[in-house]
Amino acid sequence: MSDNKKWYTLDLGLNKKKSTSSSCGCGNSQGSCTSQAQQTKEEELSADEFYERAVNAAIGDERKKDGFEQVFDVKMDRRDAFKKLTASLLIGAGAVSSCTSITKDSDSKEKAQIDWEEQFKGNYKLMTDDEKKSTVDRLMRSYELRTGKNINMSSKNAEEDVLFGYAFNISKCQGYMNCVSACVEENNQDRNSQMQYIRIHEMDDGKGFNFNEADDNYYHEVPAEGHFYMGTQCFHCDNPPCVDVCPVQATWKEEDGLVVIDYDWCVGCRYCMAACPYDGRRFNWSKPEVPENEVNKNQHYLGNRMRKKGVMEKCTFCVQRSRKGKNPACVEACPTGARIFGNLLDPKSTIRWVLENKKVFRLKEDLGTEPKFWYFMD
Amino acid sequence: MGVLKVFKSLVIDSLDTITKGSKKYHIWMGFLTLVMLIGMYCYSIQLDEGLSVTGMTDRVSWGLYISNFTFLVGVAAAAVMLVMPTYVLKDIDFKQAVLIGEGLAVAALIMCLAFVVADMGGPSVLWHMIPGIGVFNFPASMLTWDVIVLNGYLFINITIPLYILFRHYQGKEAKKKVYVPGAVLSVFWAVGIHLVTAFLYQGLQARPFWNNALLGPRFLASAFAAGPALIILVLAVIRSFTAFKIPDKTIKKIAMIVTVAAQINLIMLVSELFKEFYAPTHHSESAYYLFFGLHGKDALLPWIWTAIPMNVIATIILTFGKFRNKLKVLYFCCFLLFVAIWIEKGFGLIVPGFIPGPYGKIAEYLPTGIEIGVTLGIWALGAFVFTILAKTAIGIELGELRYKPK
Numbered sequence: 003m004s005d006n007k008k009w010y011t012l013d014l015g016l017n018k019k020k021s022t023s024s025s026c027g028c029g030n031s032q033g034s035c036t037s038q039a040q041q042t043k044e045e046e047l048s049a050d051e052f053y054e055r056a057v058n059a060a061i062g063d064e065r066k067k068d069g070f071e072q073v074f075d076v077k078m079d080r081r082d083a084f085k086k087l088t089a090s091l092l093i094g095a096g097a098v099s100s101c102t103s104i105t106k107d108s109d110s111k112e113k114a115q116i117d118w119e120e121q122f123k124g125n126y127k128l129m130t131d132d133e134k135k136s137t138v139d140r141l142m143r144s145y146e147l148r149t150g151k152n153i154n155m156s157s158k159n160a161e162e163d164v165l166f167g168y169a170f171n172i173s174k175c176q177g178y179m180n181c182v183s184a185c186v187e188e189n190n191q192d193r194n195s196q197m198q199y200i201r202i203h204e205m206d207d208g209k210g211f212n213f214n215e216a217d218d219n220y221y222h223e224v225p226a227e228g229h230f231y232m233g234t235q236c237f238h239c240d241n242p243p244c245v246d247v248c249p250v251q252a253t254w255k256e257e258d259g260l261v262v263i264d265y266d267w268c269v270g271c272r273y274c275m276a277a278c279p280y281d282g283r284r285f286n287w288s289k290p291e292v293p294e295n296e297v298n299k300n301q302h303y304l305g306n307r308m309r310k311k312g313v314m315e316k317c318t319f320c321v322q323r324s325r326k327g328k329n330p331a332c333v334e335a336c337p338t339g340a341r342i343f344g345n346l347l348d349p350k351s352t353i354r355w356v357l358e359n360k361k362v363f364r365l366k367e368d369l370g371t372e373p374k375f376w377y378f379m380d
Numbered sequence: 381m382g383v384l385k386v387f388k389s390l391v392i393d394s395l396d397t398i399t400k401g402s403k404k405y406h407i408w409m410g411f412l413t414l415v416m417l418i419g420m421y422c423y424s425i426q427l428d429e430g431l432s433v434t435g436m437t438d439r440v441s442w443g444l445y446i447s448n449f450t451f452l453v454g455v456a457a458a459a460v461m462l463v464m465p466t467y468v469l470k471d472i473d474f475k476q477a478v479l480i481g482e483g484l485a486v487a488a489l490i491m492c493l494a495f496v497v498a499d500m501g502g503p504s505v506l507w508h509m510i511p512g513i514g515v516f517n518f519p520a521s522m523l524t525w526d527v528i529v530l531n532g533y534l535f536i537n538i539t540i541p542l543y544i545l546f547r548h549y550q551g552k553e554a555k556k557k558v559y560v561p562g563a564v565l566s567v568f569w570a571v572g573i574h575l576v577t578a579f580l581y582q583g584l585q586a587r588p589f590w591n592n593a594l595l596g597p598r599f600l601a602s603a604f605a606a607g608p609a610l611i612i613l614v615l616a617v618i619r620s621f622t623a624f625k626i627p628d629k630t631i632k633k634i635a636m637i638v639t640v641a642a643q644i645n646l647i648m649l650v651s652e653l654f655k656e657f658y659a660p661t662h663h664s665e666s667a668y669y670l671f672f673g674l675h676g677k678d679a680l681l682p683w684i685w686t687a688i689p690m691n692v693i694a695t696i697i698l699t700f701g702k703f704r705n706k707l708k709v710l711y712f713c714c715f716l717l718f719v720a721i722w723i724e725k726g727f728g729l730i731v732p733g734f735i736p737g738p739y740g741k742i743a744e745y746l747p748t749g750i751e752i753g754v755t756l757g758i759w760a761l762g763a764f765v766f767t768i769l770a771k772t773a774i775g776i777e778l779g780e781l782r783y784k785p786k
Contacts (some may be wrong), residue, residue, distance in 0.1 A: 201739070243586060268505075269500055269506055271501070278586055
């Protein structure tokens with residue numbers, strides 16, 4: 003992803019040399035093949051060794067009668083002792099909100115361990131594929147521990163020779179907003195603040211594209227007489243201004259052209275929001291909430307996984323769907339066929355046909371942002 | 381080590397000084413503490429519930445915090461207008477004022493950093509921004525430049541006065557060779573902090589109101605008016621409450637700086653207004669919103685129409701030496717200028733940048749009580765820090781605080 007490093011980082015072992023190919027020898031890029039599983043196992047073993055050494059260094063010969071055993075009056079092995087040490091440190095640091103039952107059972111211990119590792123993990127953009135997989139595994143396990151339910155989270159990378167693009171047929175859109183509700187359901191957006199990535203602008207016939215007088219918050223029967231409709235969302239610019247301004251590289255452009263955010267790395271300064279000329283970014287002003295039975299459990303780390311308060315989010319062209327070869331939820335939900343999505347590098351794709359045969363245009367082209375989102379009319 | 385022993389004694393002595401004082405001093409510090417505590421309480425609510433307790437929304441995503449941050453960077457930068465004549469041009473009049481100015485810069489910078497942290501959605505992951513440990517997007521992001529220049533300026537403004545005071549504390553003269561290079565550096569650095577902060581906004585093609593080549597220079601002009609104006613007011617207070625002697629000559633010289641900067645600022649304002657209103661384009665809508673309101677939305681009108689007349693009146697009065705040299709009039713004008721520029725460079729700059737939105741949506745912004753509480757708390761923090769710094773510095777300069785070798 004990052005060929006030349008523009009930033010200065012101290013090598014703390016966070017940025018291990020990543021393997022050159024994104025998929026492993028067996029040709030399965032999903033990460034479920036055996037060789038990768040073995041790799042992770044080996045890593046865990048070395049983590050065990052690390053614990054042992056750390057405990058040895060910390061308590062050494064006294065470990066049979068260490069302070070913890072005296073206090074808690076229970077037998078435990080060294081690894082548990084170290085874990086409890088970590089857990090108690092956690093309580094001290096106040097890093098977990100529910101710290102009351104931390105030493106009660108192994109589940110909460112594991113939860114604390116996960117929270118600890120999650121708090122201090124690195125930037126997803128700079129992770130190796132193994133690190134990506136282990137953070138995704140942690141998050142899935144964490145969800146299971148918290149709710150007792152399983153989710154499926156992917157860390158699938160961009161595929162080669164794919165560049166996603168989008169076209170919007172203004173003649174067809176009738177303003178039904180099925181795309182909006184499909185998007186909200188697919189992407190687990192906060193229901194309380196009614197966050198929506200897509201805005202449908204209702205414009206007056208005969209006034210052209212006059213956004214100033216358009217209504218992007220209408221509530222009446224559509225299509226309304228004398229109006230036409232136009233949708234906007236993140237345009238996944240090829241030269242995205244939001245990416246440059248981020249002080250911590252929490253947002254970047256993936257190989258397949260998707261502009262994504264690492265929700266866990268975002269510090270919430272909202273500079274990207276100010277830099278976006280297309281109103282494409284949203285901020286979690288309070289803790290986002292989705293009723294448990296409405297959660298879309300088919301998730302991607304960069305896409306629709308659950309967010310927390312105080313971080314940015316945005317349209318990802320439904321990365322959890324598009325990287326599996328499916329259309330984004332908005333495209334699938336549109337009853338009029340106004341939305342077209344596809345691979346710009348595939349000469350046989352519908353999007354390429356539209357670009358070659360229709361008079362397409364983009365919004366605010368003078369800004370040099372090169373959106374990968376085109377509008378056209380029949 | 382001798383130096384460490386002297387330093388320890390300095391810390392003990394200054395702790396002694398700042399905890400003792402007149403009744404008025406104790407009331408002042410108690411009042412500031414109370415306001416800080418209220419601010420902290422408000423911030424705890426914000427931490428708990430998220431930034432939704434502020435008036436900011438997806439449409440106007442920066443508000444009171446960033447407004448104050450922008451303005452205070454200017455106040456911090458203004459210390460340079462005292463440093464330059466004193467250390468570089470060797471104009472002795474400013475010697476006493478410069479320590480106060482640098483103390484003010486330190487307080488302003490601490491407030492700046494506090495405002496930025498208050499505005500963050502995730503203060504617990506701020507370590508992501510520390511170079512080396514996190515990922516520092518340098519040089520692409522202007523925000524990382526800002527982090528560097530602000531912290532660098534803070535460092536310079538702590539070390540120079542500390543060195544000078546440390547020498548004076550021991551009854552020795554400060555060595556010019558040591559601090560003059562730092563002072564010269566700080567002159568350039570001060571211009572840097574405000575220019576970089578302007579570039580933060582100026583570099584956004586998405587916001588035509590900010591994407592304007594005059595923004596940086598105008599930041600500097602307004603900063604060099606508002607900052608020294610505040611210094612004059614602070615010197616006036618110090619003069620009347622302590623034995624610290626500040627000659628009229630010093631204040632009048634600073635007044636000269638304020639006047640020239642205010643005049644330049646006014647010229648630039650005229651230039652800006654001309655560009656926006658002579659041949660208005662689509663990009664002038666923010667200015668229309670700010671000065672006249674758009675489609676019946678006019679929340680900023682009372683603010684800007686308070687600021688502009690204050691600014692003009694103060695500048696005109698200051699222009700005439702006859703008025704400027706009367707201290708009462710000068711203080712009044714400085715107050716007017718300070719408030720006017722606070723409105724103009726804060727609210728009047730940040731909020732209209734977001735209105736109308738990228739697609740012309742006009743959603744207005746009003747700060748909430750919690751936001752105002754946090755803001756007042758941070759201002760109280762700044763005043764608190766400044767009072768402590770100034771009291772110690774004055775004690776040393778007056779010779780009340782001296783190192784006594786045992």
